Amino acid sequence: MNTRRLSAIALGTVVFALVVTMALRGSAVRVLAQDSACPTAKDSYTIGFANLTEDIVFTQLVREGMVATAEEMGNVNLVLADNRLDGATALANTENFITQGVDAIIHFQTDEAFGNVIMARARAAGIPVFAIDIPMPGATFFGADNYYAGQLAGEALAAWVNENWDGQADAMLVLELPQSGPIPAARMQGMEEAFQNNVETPVADDMVFHLDSKNTQEEAFRVVSDTLPAIDEDAKIVAVTINDGTALGTIAAVEAAGRGDNLMVVGQNADPSGQEEMIKENSRYLGATGYFPENYGAQLLPRVIDVLECRPVPPSIYVEHVFISADNVCDYYPDNWPDFCSQ
Numbered sequence: 130m131n132t133r134r135l136s137a138i139a140l141g142t143v144v145f146a147l148v149v150t151m152a153l154r155g156s157a158v159r160v161l162a163q164d165s166a167c168p169t170a171k172d173s174y175t176i177g178f179a180n181l182t183e184d185i186v187f188t189q190l191v192r193e194g195m196v197a198t199a200e201e202m203g204n205v206n207l208v209l210a211d212n213r214l215d216g217a218t219a220l221a222n223t224e225n226f227i228t229q230g231v232d233a234i235i236h237f238q239t240d241e242a243f244g245n246v247i248m249a250r251a252r253a254a255g256i257p258v259f260a261i262d263i264p265m266p267g268a269t270f271f272g273a274d275n276y277y278a279g280q281l282a283g284e285a286l287a288a289w290v291n292e293n294w295d296g297q298a299d300a301m302l303v304l305e306l307p308q309s310g311p312i313p314a315a316r317m318q319g320m321e322e323a324f325q326n327n328v329e330t331p332v333a334d335d336m337v338f339h340l341d342s343k344n345t346q347e348e349a350f351r352v353v354s355d356t357l358p359a360i361d362e363d364a365k366i367v368a369v370t371i372n373d374g375t376a377l378g379t380i381a382a383v384e385a386a387g388r389g390d391n392l393m394v395v396g397q398n399a400d401p402s403g404q405e406e407m408i409k410e411n412s413r414y415l416g417a418t419g420y421f422p423e424n425y426g427a428q429l430l431p432r433v434i435d436v437l438e439c440r441p442v443p444p445s446i447y448v449e450h451v452f453i454s455a456d457n458v459c460d461y462y463p464d465n466w467p468d469f470c471s472q
Contacts, residue, residue, distance in 0.1 A: 167439035169232065172204065174437055176430070177226035179210040179219060181237040181261075185344075185374055187400040187422050188237065191261070194426035195235075205430060214344060216240025223247045227254045233433050236268070237261040239344060241310030244268075257436050259429065263309045269436065271429050273397075274447040275312055278418040279319020279369075281452040282395040286320070286367055287327035289393060289415055296329025298393075299364035302356065304342040304349050304375040313371070316397055316418075320369035332367070336360070342375040349378030350385075357386050370396040373403030373417055380406070380413050389413055398422070399453035401465055408455045408469045416454030419461065424448070 178195050181188045192209070199205040208231060210222040219238035226234050227250060234256055236247065244265035251258045258265065262272035290298050301324070305317045325331040338359075340352040349370070360366060366383065370376040376396035383392045392413045396403060399419035406414040428448065435442050453461060459470035 167437075170438045171232070173206065174204060174232045174434065175206045175208060175230065176233045176235060176433060177208045177210065177222070177229070177231040178235040179212045179222040179226070179238065181212055181239060182214045183211050184214075185372070185400075186402045187372065187398045187420075190400060190422040191237065191425045194423045195430065196426070198426035198430045202430060202434075205434070212236070212238045214239050216243030219243055220247055220250070223250050227251070227256065231256060232437055233257050233259065235259045235261065235429065235433065236265065237263070238265075239263055239306070239309050241308060244310075257433075259433060261425065261429070262313065264312050269432070269442060270445040271425070271432070272446075272448060273313075273316060273420060274450060275315035276319040278397060278420070278450045279316035279321075280323040281418045281450060282397065282416070283320040283323025283325075283369065284327050285452050285454070286369065286393065286395045286415060287324045290324075290328050290367060293393075294365050297365070298328070298332055298367040300336040300338065300360045300366045301332045302353060302366060302368040302379060303337060303339045304353070304368060304370040304379055305339060306344050306371045307341055309344075317369065317371065320395065324367065324369065342371055342378070344371060344375065346374040346378035346381075349375035350382045351378075353379050353382035354385070357383065357388070362388070364391065366392045368392065368394040370394060372396060372398045373400050373406075376403060376414055376417065377406060383413070399458075401462075404453065404458055404462060404465060407453070408458060408466060412455070416452055419451045419453040420448055421461075 180192045196207060199207040208229060212219040212222060220243050234251055236258060248258060248265050248267045258268040260268040260270055264270045303317055303321055306313055338356050342349045368379045370379055373396050376394050379394055383389055393415055394413055395415050396417040399417040403417045406412055407416050432442050432446060463470045
């Protein structure tokens, strides 16, 4: 056999080997693609939702929106639980969700101290977690753009004081929630700083009272009642509050002391209880930054499915905010107050 024929055979052998190798590599790529398909994608999903509490109008609206959206989606079985404003209960609910084999967990829980252990339990079980309004390390955050939400209310309060009290209040009550950590605290910071930066005469530091509201109307009433004796009888008082319930408790305490005419309050959430107060004649509730809790389910549940089906989701998803007052409540909630809105 001549040298030229041997070279041709050798070349053919090399080409054949190359084609076989490429084919094998192509098969390997196809197998790899199949093996790397989204492992959590399913036809239907079981999602645990532990609500903050069932005793607050805002969180009731969140739960109702979640249930309605799950029913509309058709492929979501929602397992409900109540965290009862308590970190230990939230941890117990997490364990129960894991036992039930949920595909994802949505937590609305208030105690920052329990965030790490809740996330450790869920991570060990391979279950993604979404945290509403109060973040947990490693969870996808959904909810308030807290500092901005606070700014909206603080600016509105400063504008009212500039127009109605010659730009000066004598004392400020700050109804906050320390146990929830620095992120929700940002809405309090936003309210306080926006007010002080925009009012003509800022409130003196020693007349700013930071009070732990425990996130409830009852506790707000108690701590404000206890604080009022430290403030002169004729002092003009402004208050910034973590939610509508604490705003209502603040107003009730000041009015019970016969000092309601010298008070103006802003808050957060603008749920129906807050809306009802702000539309009253001579209301001491100027308004609240809206979070639109009735829309949480429609905005969040599709993002949970995105994660379970391996589509990218940002680490933080923020709701839109508007300052709601008697001046614009009919633009957003006309069906809630037909008599008021028909005037």
